[in-house]
Amino acid sequence: MSNEAPSRASGRILLGRIHGAFGVRGELKVESFTEPPRAIFGYQPWLVRDAQGLEREVDGARGRETAKGVVATLAGVDDRDAAEALRGSEIWVPRDVLPAPGPGQYYWVDLEGLQVVNTQGADFGVVSHLFSTGANDVLVARGDRERLIPFLEPDYIVSVDFDRRLVTVDWEADF
Known part of the structure; x- marks a missing residue:
């Protein structure tokens, strides 16, 4: 089971990155490393880490796939400015929220x-x-x-x- 998570930290796995705002209502453009990309919403809570290393735990992230990629909605991110403030943030999850790989599979x-x-x-x-x-x-x-x-x-x-x-x-x- 290939999981395109490029790095690990403290029992956490990097599952995606936020690339900025999508529209004006606080939705976020997300690069997902999961397969399929929308599967990122099945692994929560998210730990959102900004470029300065500040982290916040987010539960209840929702989203969808569009022709332009994955779009996410997070509680408390209600406008374009709030969404843009998260540009470049990483989406991490605890390793234990991922399902165990099957025989002959691994992350x-x-x-x-x-x-x-x-x-x-x-x-x-x-x-x-x-x-x-x-x-x-x-x-x-x-x-x-x-x-x-x-x-x-x-x-x-x-x-x-x-x-x-x-x-x-x-x-x-x-x-």
Whole structure:
């Protein structure tokens, strides 16, 4: 189960970002990292963190998908100015509000920090993060240098072993 949450903090998972106002009634343009994007409303409460690091817990966020993306309504955000004040804020949720992944599935955030080695035993460092290119997902391993490895199982990602905290990849050390 891929969840495009790029980072983790204190048992929280980043599920989206607020990109500004949508209209004049306090609605917000939201970039959702969930699949489908509207699923972000199923994970609450939200912890909204602004650019200065100030946080506020929000419960009862509502919203919809439009042709221009996800639009959210938050209690206390009643006009365009209030919505614009949240531009750039991140939407975090407690890790425990997400459903447990099924067998053979995992969230991207669970891979962060795992050791990465290739099939010949070369150490590539640890998983820094993952990102999507649209064509495929990419695992970023940081060690002696940064390596971008297509997240294609079993072509390049051979195995993920949480007990050993190890990702094995079929990737040349000098590539």
